Amino acid sequence: MPRNPSPVAPLVDIVDPSAYTPPYDHALCSALARAGARVRLQTSRFAYGPVPAPDGYERVERFYRRGGGSAGSRARYAAKLAQHVPDMLRYARAAADVAHFQWLTVQPLDVALLPRGRPLVLTAHDVLPREPRRGQLAAQRRLYERVDAVVVHSAHGRERLVDGLKIDPAKVYVIEHGAFEHLTRVPDPRPLPAELAAVEGPVVLCFGLLRPYKGVDVLLDAWRELDPDAELWIVGHPRMDISRLRAQAPPSVRWVPRFVADDEIAGYFERADLVVLPYREIDQSGVLFTALAFGSPLLLSAVGGFPEVAAQGAAALVAPGDASALAGELGRLLKDRGERAALADAACRAAVGRYSWDTIAGRHLDLYAALAGG
DSSP: OOOOOOTTSOEEEEEETTOOOHHHHHHHHHHHHHTTOEEEEEEOOOTTSOOOOOSSSEEEEOSOOSOOSSTTOHHHHHHHHHHHHHHHHHHHHHOOSEEEESOOOOHHHHHHHSOOSSOEEEEOSSSSOSSOOTTHHHHHHHHHHHSSEEEESSHHHHHIIIIISOOOGGGEEEOOOOOOGGGGGOSSOOOOOHHHHTOOSOEEEEESOBOGGGOHHHHHHHHHHHOOSSEEEEESOBSSOOHHHHHHSOTTEEEEOSOOOHHHHHHHHHHOSEEEEOOSSOSOOHHHHHHHHTTOOEEEESOTTHHHHHTTTSEEEEOTTOHHHHHHHHHHHHHOHHHHHHHHHHHHHHHHTTTOHHHHHHHHHHHHHHHTTO
16 A cells, blocks of 8 residues: 655655656656655656556646647657746756656756756666767766766666766666556556457567667568568557568568557557567667566567566577577577466566566665765
8 A cells, every 4th residue: 555655755856858758757656656755747748648647646747838749740849949948947946855857858958957956866768869969979978977866777777877978886876677567457458459359370569669779670581581370560659761661571560550558558468479679779678668567478689788687587588680590589489388488477577576666666765865865
């Protein structure tokens, strides 16, 4: 049962101005509230669909309240950019006792716009921006130097910060990503579309935003080489041109190229016999921790923090960018029901153990207390 917040507990802000990661924001805020913290989620309207209702915390849509353009459009980006400085300044005046930023995306400006006079924490979901705009990389490093603590989700991420960017190791904390267990309890989940529900054979699922670093092209090369008696489902909103990939894909590949809402997610992960993430590079992945919550067997590229999850027995690994090796592992796992079951069991154990949000919330609260002087 949730504990009642202490009247002297510090007020914690979880800040995600652009609403980049609503599932992560919700899971962290809910777990902090269960642990007795007073929590506000400071964010903006999520443009792609509904978000989870607050569970023990307050949600404040403080940023980018004047809309403009559709989700992902240039008009929307311009509208957000015009509002960014005044919104950040207003937030700085109203910030809580501890301000924990999840994303800061206008790095050259944000270095000067952060609140002062209170502990500041920044989670390095991406240690460095992918496809960076001019000035972003240097400004990202200045942000790490400006805050009091940096949370990263893997030992690999800590190594990149400390050894690669020369960030003070005393301010870098490894706190794992949590399994998105709340997605397994969404009210009134929607069933799979009829054409997918009718599939009878094995299904391999590749899920999430479609971007170049995620290796969908490598996966398709492997699938053509394997030619299995199974289907590959590639599901997620494209953030790149996929027309060539679709044209060259074999008939056993099905595409769902759109945003998938929370109430649809269970249908895909519960149907999948195997979830594959053939990334070229990553620190950690929300899709991975969705799969763990559903107890899905996983095949991952050996990049970033993925081997740390595989070390829990929850995933098999394959070399990144190697289509032949990926084809071999896909074929082996599709034939080996026993190994898939063992991976699924380990995923379930990891989701309620090492990657439990209650454990993760406790580590965050210890960090906040240390920064606030106990």
